[in-house]
Amino acid sequence: MHLPEPWLSVGVGRFCRVKVxxxxxxxxxxxxINVGRGRTVKMESLRQVFESLSFSNVTTFIASGNVVFEATTRNIKSLEKNIKGRLQEALGYEVAAFIRTEAELAEIVNYKPFPRSKIDAATEFNIIFLADTVDEKSKQKVSALRTDTDEFHVHGREIYWLRRQRQSGxxxxxxxxxxxxxxxxxxxxxxxxKRMVLKFSFTKG
Incomplete structure (x- = not known):
């Protein structure tokens, strides 16, 4: 569909003025997503769910429930709520959604929660994503969960999890x-x- 200036397509059936x-x-x-019996979701189906919310340039990354999309709103909570609701309708069970901007994801990758020597010696290095920041009391409780094999560092809405043994051990x-x-x-x-940041060329500091 050809749109004369100053209109711009921003999703399926959605348009806005270029200047605003x-x-x-x-x-x-x-x-x-794709964890547990009866919860298999094809990435094409997942993409269609997001497109039904009028998001544009929707793409998925591997089969663990990572979706990149564009939208005109900056209300993250509203986006998370709408995605959660639409997935509930489509899949028949609750799926929590955690959204980050491209700048935030790049910052998460660049953040150094542990000395390089610890990271290099670890068998696994994971990031736990939350919807909201963790208060000081909860931070202390998370830190208290440290074991000989597992160490945690809370920063913003993420918890960095360093493992010195694989999950089985x-x-x-x-x-x-x-x-x-x-x-x-x-x-x-x-x-x-890191692969997502590289693939989608998110701005890195």
């Missing part, structure tokens, strides 16, 4: 973390996040 329209790119990290599980935080979260390996 600001399109932002977001990354959604979904919880429990570790005495730590996410159960006490879930009880401590009292809220949903999703986990990604730092390698996955």
């Amino acid at each position: 329209c600001t399109v932002s790119r977001y990354i959604t990290l979904l919880r429990a 570790s005495t730590f599980s996410t159960v006490p973390l879930e009880k401590t935080l009292g809220r949903p979260f999703t986990i990604r390996g730092t390698t996955t996040i």
Whole structure:
């Protein structure tokens, strides 16, 4: 469809004036996609769900529930709520959504929560994504979960999780973390996040 100036297409059936329209790119990290019996979701189906919300340039990254899209709104909470609701309708079960801007994701990759020597010696280095920041009391509780094999660092809406043994050999599980935080979260390996930053050319500091 050809649009005369000053109109710009910003999604399926959505248009805005070029001079007043600001399109932002977001990354959604979904919880429990393709994890567990009966929860298999094709990435094409996931993309269609996001497009049904009138987001533009929707693309997925690997099959663990990572979706990149563009939208005109800057209200992150509204986006997360709408995505969660539409996924509930489409899939029949609740899926928590955690959104970051492209600048935020680049900052997360560049942040150094542990000395390089510790990171290099670790068997796994994961990032736990939350919807909101962690208060000081909860930070202390998370730090207290440290074991001989697992160490945590809270920064903003992320918890950096360093593992000195693979999950099969570790005495730590996410159960006490879930009880401590009292809220949903999703986990990604730092390698996955770095690959996303490189693939989509997010601005890096």
